[in-house]
Amino acid sequence: NAGVMQNPRHLVRRRGQEARLRCSPMKGHSHVYWYRQLPEEGLKFMVYLQKENIIDESGMPKERFSAEFPKEGPSILRIQQVVRGDSAAYFCASSPPGSENIQYFGAGTRLSVL
Amino acid sequence: GENVEQHPSTLSVQEGDSAVIKCTYSDSASNYFPWYKQELGKRPQLIIDIRSNVGEKKDQRIAVTLNKTAKHFSLHITETQPEDSAVYFCAANSNSGYALNFGKGTSLLVTP
Numbered sequence: 001n002a003g004v005m006q007n008p009r010h011l012v013r014r015r016g017q018e019a020r021l022r023c024s025p026m027k028g029h030s031h032v033y034w035y036r037q038l039p040e041e042g043l044k045f046m047v048y049l050q051k052e053n054i055i056d057e058s059g060m061p062k063e064r065f066s067a068e069f070p071k072e073g074p075s076i077l078r079i080q081q082v083v084r085g086d087s088a089a090y091f092c093a094s095s096p097p098g099s100e101n102i103q104y105f106g107a108g109t110r111l112s113v114l
Numbered sequence: 115g116e117n118v119e120q121h122p123s124t125l126s127v128q129e130g131d132s133a134v135i136k137c138t139y140s141d142s143a144s145n146y147f148p149w150y151k152q153e154l155g156k157r158p159q160l161i162i163d164i165r166s167n168v169g170e171k172k173d174q175r176i177a178v179t180l181n182k183t184a185k186h187f188s189l190h191i192t193e194t195q196p197e198d199s200a201v202y203f204c205a206a207n208s209n210s211g212y213a214l215n216f217g218k219g220t221s222l223l224v225t226p
Contacts, residue, residue, distance in 0.1 A: 042118075048210075056212075059213065104160065108157060
């Protein structure tokens with residue numbers, strides 16, 4: 001089991017560009033969560049998805065951010081028209097059915113906006 | 115989201131000593147409390163967790179205690195080793211049940 005896989009590990013974007021972050025959950029896991037971590041801070045919940053469904057996006061900014069978890073393929077966190085304040089580490093976690101609390105994290109994508 | 119406060123923000127101990135990190139939470143509906151260890155540039159790694167129906171859990175050199183009445187829980191590491199050096203995060207699940215609210219982390223340094 002390769003664990004939660006995120007790519008890219010590092011992503012550099014200029015202001016106004018789009019950022020796409022990908023997450024493949026652990027094998028057998030059907031729940032995906034995205035968190036954002038600013039320097040010297042803990043992780044902040046953004047969104048919780050199951051296959052083809054957004055369950056809770058209460059932590060996600062209303063504008064420019066979107067997430068999906070299609071029937072086939074990885075979960076995608078999309079940030080449109082990035083600004084410098086979007087620079088952070090974005091972590092994805094997954095959990096198996098019936099154990100939504102127990103979340104295993106990927107290595108993260110470090111987004112830098114120039 | 116609900117608040118999780120974590121103290122201290124930095125902790126330095128000598129190898130072989132014990133380390134204690136404390137957290138408080140505000141959401142009385144929280145019933146799951148994991149601890150994560152994060153080494154520089156790496157993923158947060160789940161090291162131990164506790165549910166609200168128990169007061170203490172131990173796994174080799176690490177233990178977690180929970181006081182639901184006071185809404186606080188603690189991580190105890192005994193016989194610390196240099197490889198224990200990392201940032202440790204506590205978390206509590208939110209009233210939704212699954213989203214985790216994290217503390218700001220404790221940077222632990224174990225010196226030989």
